[in-house]
Amino acid sequence: MTPLRLHLNEHTGGCSPRVVDALATLTAADFAAYPDYGEVYRDVAAFFGVPEAWVLLANGLDEGLDLVSRAALGWGAPAAPNGRRTRRTGRRGGSPEAVIVEPTFEMYARCAAAAGGRVRSVPPRSDFAFPLDRVLAVIGPRTRLVFLCTPNNPTGQLVARDEIVAVARAAPGALVLVDEAYAEFAGRSLIGPRGLEAPPNVVVGRTFAKAFGLAGLRAGALVARPETLDRVRRLAPPYSLNVCAATALRAALQDREHLARTVEEARASKRLLYAACDRLGLRYWPSEANFVLVRVGDRAAELVDALARRGILVRDRSREPGCAGCLRITTGPVAHTRAAIAALEALLCGAWS
Numbered sequence: 001m002t003p004l005r006l007h008l009n010e011h012t013g014g015c016s017p018r019v020v021d022a023l024a025t026l027t028a029a030d031f032a033a034y035p036d037y038g039e040v041y042r043d044v045a046a047f048f049g050v051p052e053a054w055v056l057l058a059n060g061l062d063e064g065l066d067l068v069s070r071a072a073l074g075w076g077a078p079a080a081p082n083g084r085r086t087r088r089t090g091r092r093g094g095s096p097e098a099v100i101v102e103p104t105f106e107m108y109a110r111c112a113a114a115a116g117g118r119v120r121s122v123p124p125r126s127d128f129a130f131p132l133d134r135v136l137a138v139i140g141p142r143t144r145l146v147f148l149c150t151p152n153n154p155t156g157q158l159v160a161r162d163e164i165v166a167v168a169r170a171a172p173g174a175l176v177l178v179d180e181a182y183a184e185f186a187g188r189s190l191i192g193p194r195g196l197e198a199p200p201n202v203v204v205g206r207t208f209a210k211a212f213g214l215a216g217l218r219a220g221a222l223v224a225r226p227e228t229l230d231r232v233r234r235l236a237p238p239y240s241l242n243v244c245a246a247t248a249l250r251a252a253l254q255d256r257e258h259l260a261r262t263v264e265e266a267r268a269s270k271r272l273l274y275a276a277c278d279r280l281g282l283r284y285w286p287s288e289a290n291f292v293l294v295r296v297g298d299r300a301a302e303l304v305d306a307l308a309r310r311g312i313l314v315r316d317r318s319r320e321p322g323c324a325g326c327l328r329i330t331t332g333p334v335a336h337t338r339a340a341i342a343a344l345e346a347l348l349c350g351a352w353s
């Protein structure tokens with residue numbers, strides 16, 4: 001039995017069939033050549049409604065996070081606004097710092113540490129609403145990078161535009177990476193009709209892995225003002241998006257019906273899961289993404305294993321800050337959510353196996 005993968009927020013319904021068709025047109029000569037990005041940059045910039053110079057394509061948003069971390073924290077990153085080198089000298093100012101708001105996507109801490117930064121973690125509020133005061137309180141002269149995730153993975157909570165702006169203004173010497181991996185599901189983005197509606201130190205991260213279902217092909221993007229993005233672009237390899245991903249991305253962007261259906265199915269799935277949680281007496285946090293954080297109690301790890309034995313993979317988040325007893329369940333196609341709910345109800349109503 002192939003397990004149902006509801007643990008990584010992938011599109012378990014698959015990408016648009018137009019992607020499969022487009023990949024089938026690639027030839028031996030296409031595979032032998034370094035990709036030409038002219039058309040894909042044009043299409044992605046048009047999708048976001050910004051000029052091409054505002055876009056940097058990456059081998060998944062994960063690569064984008066790594067590049068931004070190195071641009072902000074690594075060797076060659078600009079010195080502190082007061083002009084002193086702060087990096088690794090320890091004597092004059094100490095290590096550059098990255099601010100992370102827990103619980104959140106685990107790659108932020110990994111990328112920041114790999115780039116040589118010191119991670120300053122902000123603990124969550126009990127309702128997972130964005131802790132603006134706490135974030136502002138940890139921002140200081142060594143802050144070079146702030147990661148914000150909206151909707152946040154794993155809580156599904158939004159960070160309001162005003163809050164993002166407040167953080168970006170409080171840390172003018174830092175890059176503020178706003179991870180919008182789930183923006184299509186939330187139906188909102190900092191990238192608006194008039195371009196990027198945010199201070200110049202904001203870099204928006206987007207991925208085509210989730211709503212567009214291209215996780216296996218690896219395609220992500222950074223969107224920022226050209227002066228800001230150029231700091232990142234000079235660290236990027238010239239061909240990080242392979243020819244299949246570049247071709248697939250163009251086809252995926254054309255299939256707006258597939259995207260709309262994906263977003264609608266996630267909504268319907270969330271409603272079903274909320275209703276099931278209400279029946280089962282489980283706490284959950286209404287989510288703006290394609291997953292829901294559910295508190296199942298102190299047997300979370302056991303429940304994850306029992307669900308896996310029934311062919312349903314979900315993510316144990318019980319060891320994340322503020323998430324004791326919590327699982328994260330991807331809410332994609334309704335049939336998949338129904339299968340997860342049936343297994344959850346069977347297990348929680350007695351029949352552990």
Ligand SMILES: *Cc1c(COP(=O)(O)O)cnc(C)c1O
Pocket residue numbers: 009059060061062063105149153179181206207208209210215218219220
């Ligand atoms: C999945 C995810 C990513 C990674 O996207 P890729 O394009 O697959 O690398 C980045 N940020 C968040 C919050 C995610 O959930």
